[in-house]
Amino acid sequence: MKTVRGKSFSGQRLVLDGKCFIECHFANCTLVAEGNGLFEMQDCKIEEDCRFAVEGPGQVLLHMLKLMLHSGGWMARVADNVLHTVRLPPKTKAPPAGA
Template identity: 30%
Template sequence: MQVIEQQTFTKQRIELDDKQFRNCTFDDCLLIYSGTGGTALNGCHLNNTGFAFEGSAAKTIELLTAMHRGGFRELVEATIAGIRGEPSTPATPQA
């Protein structure tokens, strides 16, 4: 994984896959995650910077959205609670 440290990015499209950013600043950027490799943002500052999913990562978001709208809201909410590190009760399987 490529490590990028103490850099400032301005008005750029930054692909996150297979990169670790440490103590970087992103001003007016768009951060893209495609799900092809790991990533990390440690000690970074985001100023007016957006985040988007593409490729496999976008497909995962589409699946979670469809499940949430299609009657599996509790399962998706439990997954999000886990991401937040919140205690959650196991979702009841639905038919």
């Protein structure tokens, strides 16, 4: 994962996939998750005028979940279970041995 540290972004479209943003500032930006990789944000400031967009494979997945939720029956239950799992807190990584 590529680390981006201490940068300020303004008026830009930024693809988040595969990046770890640390202590960055975002103003009037479009933050894009394409679903091609994970991203992290640590101690970043994101102004209220920023937007979040999901594109590419991530957008396809969200659309599929929406269709499943509204189809009823078994498919709706599966989609609801997926969303329930997403709402759970992330599992923390164990510290390296000897740390």
